[in-house]
Amino acid sequence: MRPEMNLRISPRTVQQETVGKLRLAIFSGVFQPGSRLVESQLCAQLGISRPSLREALRSLEAERLIEIVPNRGPSIPALSWEEATAIYEVRELLEVEAAGRCAARILPEQVQALEKSLVAFEAAAASNDSAAQVMTAADFYSIILANCGNAILEEVHRGLLARISFFRGRSMSLKGRAASSLAEMKDIYEAIAAGDVKAARKASKRHLLKAKAAAKISIESVT
Known part of the structure; x- marks a missing residue:
């Protein structure tokens, strides 16, 4: 009898992968300092839902890699x-x-x-x-x-x-x-x-x- 394995990807895994990819993109200069991050574009590029993206963005904000300004949305902080x-x-x-x-x-x-x-x-x-x-x-x-x-x-x-x-x-x-x-x-x-x-x-x-x-x-x- 073949062993069974649960192959379903959990929302947590999606969020971790999203954080990792966005973090690498920031480190490698894909997103320039001072530039805004357009959520609709990121959702399309990453193939994820807006709630999943926003959860990932909150993690990156905690690391101080992005800033989220009310009524403006997420952006890459200007270099100081x-x-x-x-x-x-x-x-x-x-x-x-x-x-x-x-x-x-x-x-x-x-x-x-x-x-x-x-x-x-x-x-x-x-x-x-x-x-x-x-x-x-x-x-x-x-x-x-x-x-x-x-x-x-x-x-x-x-x-x-x-x-x-x-x-x-x-x-x-x-x-x-x-x-x-x-x-x-x-x-x-x-x-x-x-x-x-x-x-x-x-x-x-x-x-x-x-x-x-x-x-x-x-x-x-x-x-």
């Missing part, structure tokens, strides 16, 4: 360099500390996982796939955070991930930035793999400063 600066300052506090801690305690099998994520980012950088670049870079850092030995540090960083990815997408949009990021991330990986705490911190800070500078150029070009 002040907010970007704050995000990069917090990233420096969290990621430099995490890189150093990770170098001191990461296990060999997790070093292999970190190398695998770096290879995935290298492929994304070569393909000029902006969405893949953002997501593979996030995967690289998630391994570092998961192995830093501080669950609260990881939790705080995860809470900022959507906005970090938003500005990472702006930074990666600059020509040549993905290749530069790859070289900087290789330095971070090599320091962690070698167990060099000081070098890991230094490489992480250098990477963040260069990413911040690239994001500033990108943001100023659209404001």
Whole structure:
């Protein structure tokens, strides 16, 4: 007797997939800062109902990736360099500390996982796939955070991930930035793999400063 399986897609699954696709579209620049999101067009593009779309939009609003203004509807927030600066300052506090801690305690099998994520980012950088670049870079850092030995540090960083990815997408949009990021991330990986705490911190800070500078150029070009 063949086993039975319930193949029905739940509304929750539809909502999660919708949030994921819209989030990627925002990160990769499909929707430009300041632009309005037309619900009827999004429903047609995504093949979903308006209630499902609105539920997804509320999730994205909670992540501060969109804003919903009464009588105007949803839109992509205009880029603020002040907010970007704050995000990069917090990233420096969290990621430099995490890189150093990770170098001191990461296990060999997790070093292999970190190398695998770096290879995935290298492929994304070569393909000029902006969405893949953002997501593979996030995967690289998630391994570092998961192995830093501080669950609260990881939790705080995860809470900022959507906005970090938003500005990472702006930074990666600059020509040549993905290749530069790859070289900087290789330095971070090599320091962690070698167990060099000081070098890991230094490489992480250098990477963040260069990413911040690239994001500033990108943001100023659209404001």
